[in-house]
Amino acid sequence: MSDLFIGLMSGTSLDGVDAVLARFPEAGGAMQSLGHAHQPFSKALREELLSLNQSGPDELHRAALAANALARSYADLVAQLLERCALRPQDIRALGAHGQTVRHRPGEFDGIGYTSQLLNGALLAEQSGISVVCDLRSRDVAAGGQGAPLVPAFHRAVFGRADESLAVLNIGGISNISLLPADGRTLGFDCGPGNCLMDAWIAEHQGQDYDAEGSWAAQGQVVPELLLALLAEPFFAKPPPRSTGRDLFHRAWLQQHLDRLSTTPRAEDVQATLLELSARAVADSLRSEEQVLSRLLVCGGGALNRQLMQRLQALLPGTQVARSDEAGLPVMEVEAAAFAWLAMRFVRGLPGNLPAVTGAAGPRILGALHPA
Incomplete structure (x- = not known):
């Protein structure tokens, strides 16, 4: 067979x-x-x-x-x-x-x-x-x-180690994470939007399918009022098990928050804020689970977004953020x-x-x- x-x-x-x-x-x-x-x-x-x-x-x-x-x-x-x-x-x-x-x-x-x-x-x-x-x-x-x-069971089978606590983060349209502590337990949940909102925004304003390496987001500044409003979405406070999708995180959801702002931000500032939202959704999730990780292996299309990878590393200073290629399986x-x-x-x-x-x-x- x-x-x-x-x-x-x-x-x-x-x-x-x-x-x-x-x-x-x-x-x-x-x-x-x-x-x-x-x-x-x-x-x-x-x-x-x-x-x-x-x-x-x-x-x-x-x-x-x-x-x-x-x-x-x-x-x-x-x-x-x-x-x-x-x-x-x-x-x-x-x-x-x-x-x-x-x-x-x-x-x-x-x-x-x-x-x-x-x-x-x-x-x-x-x-x-x-x-x-x-x-x-x-x-x-x-x-x-x-x-x-x-995917967490697969991640445990392929990436899990008895001598290291690590996590595997997939960043597609939605991001999801697998926690693989050295004690053999396997945990996992959806973090929130990965690329879906960033892709929708750049398609509308730049005519591009995605923000290559996060270069457009890097030209903008995070809008604190918008970021705080987006992070107030109740999904982010839900304990695992939890999952989500485009049913929640879609263009109209973003527009509701944009309409409530005191001033209209530049398009590139919105893109920078959406990238920060994706990074914060991951970092805040890891903090809420109180996980001490030596490595975060990132896969999916978001792993190719250099600006997003840099923000993840900045938000997780005690954890090495790397692509899954380094563990033997390419990101895509x-x-x-x-x-x-x-x-x-x-x-x-x-x-x-x-x-x-x-x-x-x-x-x-x-x-x-x-x-x-």
Whole structure:
């Protein structure tokens, strides 16, 4: 039986899809990352996925078509990765496919709530020729959990050390952190907005998809009145388990706070404030958990934002802030590799969640299978 798995991840940053080919030896031992590929979304698909984060006309129809388009995008990227690695579909045991989160409301409305990741898993299985494990968050939510974050268990398996207390921070559209103390415990939660607000603001004012290296934010000054108002959002005071998404942190949320300011700030000052918000959300979370960490390993697109990395280091003077590359897994591969790991756990009948992280009633095997 093959020990090769592929993980597919498209996150809240909406920058596209990452695929990682990984080997998980049956007899145990370290994961091997064997290949990585990335494909940006088309402009039309990106705009439609972003639009579907809010209620709108004919959204059931539009969501179904977007799920099909996403499956085709995933399948195209899988084919590229297989060709690059000189492999055939039958060489792969399974794909772990995240899908695109468009709603995340665990515990709300009826006491259970829901989380929704768009993806036509059946179409992906048809087009890729590989068994697909998807819908990886719903079982945790059904068991009373947040359905997120799911990566801390993977982070413990890959980065955890018995002689060091460290943390792994993923900065995508939303930021989430895994705390990996040397005593073997694993904790984790969402911190708050990562890139989502910064990306929205620079797209509106500069026509750019993202603020490369945080250079535009570096030209501005933090607006204290705005920063304090943003940090007063009740989410930041919630104890774990906690998770969030674009349901809360979106452009209209920011506008509500801008409208209440005594003066209108410059656009670059708002960008600087949003970057500071992302950094403070992480630093304040770590302080509230009273964790003493030797290292903070950062992955995701935010790890490429030099200004944000510098602010994290300034706010965490006793902790070495570094990219995950230094621990052996490049920043843009970590999340996709985690979903390869979750597919492996499903196939081998092993739980993928950590109740201490998500708040679920117990360990659960996560996902639904579409056989090849």
